[in-house]
Amino acid sequence: MLVDRRDELGRARMQTVNRLHRLLLELFSGGAKKFLSAMQARALVATIKPRDVVGKTRRRLAVELIAELETIDKKIKAADRDLRELVIARGSTLLDLHGIGPSGAARLLADVGDIHRFAGRDRFASWNGTAPLDASSGDQQRHRLSRAGNRRINRTLHIMGVVQLRNPTAGRVYFDGKKAAGKTSMEAMRALKRRLSNVVYARMLVDQKRREAAGPGGHSGTTLQSSVTGLTPDTGPSDKPQPEPATRKPSLARATP
Structure with a gap:
């Protein structure tokens, strides 16, 4: 419920900023920058003093x-x-991953539940919609973006990827490597999200094992070092289309990535 409320606030903020941008465009030549804080907007509006009724009304609004x-x-x-606070109390270290904030971590915990319900990272990727679908024709081998799966988790992984691309991270290196190999930006982003799905799955699996080892009601106080070494390009099956999630509970050894 709290993460749903956080999403509603995010949408409300976007709508408010969009309305504000439209007014600033009419008050200032060229409008305002795309990512505008309330403090920046207030400082900008303070620099203008319209004299006509319409201008004064726009400024007041x-x-x-x-x-x-x-x-x-x-x-x-x-x-x-x-x-x-709730994510940390759960014993999760998802916040240590670059690009995952409190809302994203809470969404993962709420929607995924028991990570052991997935037989492996491939099933997890199929469930969250990051596993590409086969779109080959004849001798031409290609894949396309999946529109299936949990779209809220898919969005969380997309935001994680965007944040990593804005910074010098392993995700940025992986993305650039895909582009250098001839992939389009969309294809490289799709591959990055698939790899980030592996990283999240591995982290949630480790967290779950640590909670189980701590016993009922116990949480380990240790935190894992933030790492995305799983982003290193390889020739594994991570970029291939995957089957649907398993319906039976696998063993821990089988679920290890």
Whole structure:
């Protein structure tokens, strides 16, 4: 429920920012930058003093939207704080992974549940929609993006990939390697999301094993070092289409990536 509420706040913020951008475009030549904070918007509006009635009305509405944006930002900050505490209390180390915040980690824990219900990382990828589908024709071997699977988890992995591409990470190196090998940006991103699915699966599996080892109600206080070494390109089956999730509970040895 809390992560759903956090998603609603995110959508409300986006709608408010979009309305504010439209007003600023009418108040200023060229409008404002794409990623605008409430503080930046308030400083920008303070520099203009329209004299006509229409201009004054636009400025007043902009100030009201900025106030709404500040309120939403406070609620988002509080929601992230609550989700972070719950994720840590669960004994999860997903927050150590680059590109996963409190909302993404909470969404993974809420939607995945018991990671052991997946026989392996390939089944997990099929469930979250990052396993590409075979679209070969004749001698031409190719795959296409899957539109199936859990779209909320798929979005979480997409955001994780976007954040990694903005920083000097192993994900960035992997993406650039795919591009150098002749993949399009879309194909490289699809491959990156598939690999990040492996990383998340492995981390959740380790967390689950540690919780089980700690016993009922126990949580280990140790945290794993953030690592995405699983992003290193290989010739494994990670880029191939995968079957649907398993319905039976596998052994821990079989589920290890």
